[in-house]
Amino acid sequence: MSFRGLAQKKWIAVVATILFFAFVFVFAMLMYGLTSLSWGNWRTVFDVGSVFAVLGAFYGVVVALDRESGMSYAHLPFLRAALCGLLASALVLVVQAWPPETFNLIGPITGFVIGAVLGWLGWKWAKYVDF
16 A cells, blocks of 8 residues: 555545535534524534534545545545544544443444444445435
């Protein structure tokens, strides 16, 4: 696996794609939740927004690093699997942090494994995400 094959501009485009989808998922959550979110409880809105931001970044990694997506800048399945594993682990940490008493190490490890498998599969599952 060669990371030098990608120019600096392509790496910036990959990061921008990941951030774009993170923002899109949060925006979609906010628009959908205009009437149903508990706006008086900002902590809950922030927690739910964090979950959607991580899910959007997860989707953005697949879009940016899988050539089957049609919007990719490279085809790096190992990097895609590793990033998706890290993001899934972060997602578990965000959810587990809601009640800190429930934290254990098995959750982030399991999240990493599941995220890495989904990252490896890439566009085979991500093409079914519908807005």
